[in-house]
Amino acid sequence: MHFNFCPACGAKLQPAPEPHQPQTCAACGAAHYRNAKPCAGMVVERNGRVLLGRRAIEPHKGRWDLPGGFLGEDEHPEDGARREILEETGLRVRVLGLLGIYMDPYGYGESAPWVMNVYYHAEPLDDTEPQPADDVSELAWFAPDELPARMAFPHEDQVLADWRKLSRR
Numbered sequence: 001m002h003f004n005f006c007p008a009c010g011a012k013l014q015p016a017p018e019p020h021q022p023q024t025c026a027a028c029g030a031a032h033y034r035n036a037k038p039c040a041g042m043v044v045e046r047n048g049r050v051l052l053g054r055r056a057i058e059p060h061k062g063r064w065d066l067p068g069g070f071l072g073e074d075e076h077p078e079d080g081a082r083r084e085i086l087e088e089t090g091l092r093v094r095v096l097g098l099l100g101i102y103m104d105p106y107g108y109g110e111s112a113p114w115v116m117n118v119y120y121h122a123e124p125l126d127d128t129e130p131q132p133a134d135d136v137s138e139l140a141w142f143a144p145d146e147l148p149a150r151m152a153f154p155h156e157d158q159v160l161a162d163w164r165k166l167s168r169r
């Protein structure tokens, strides 16, 4: 993914000479880096089961997904993940640890932006039943041997594999 035009002066831009290098504008000299967008989510576990939500929005509408979402500009990933879990499920959680960091495109095709997904392992603070809201149509708890064959985003299969390793399931 790259810019066609300089965001600073509007001149036409050439692609970056090498992967992971900026596109430097020949007209004004500004260097433009493309970075993955930061997202944060959680593997929320209760009685050995993980909470999944069915996506009510594109991309991958209708597929099972771990709760989470895009971060605000100055938002710490843990705060953002807590906010998303509360918005999507109504649950307040205790974080048990950082599960990992996972790269994935968001959406379909060559122009899909890359996302850097930070995941925490967490448990609910109390016995509140989760209620689907926001961009989730349905919520359910899944045992390790009941997980969907394919999650909404490929990185989520890895997140759940890492969770199972962590819990030795």
Ligand SMILES: [Zn+2]
Binding pocket: 006, 007, 008, 009, 010, 011, 025, 026, 027, 028, 029, 030
């Ligand atoms: Zn420029």
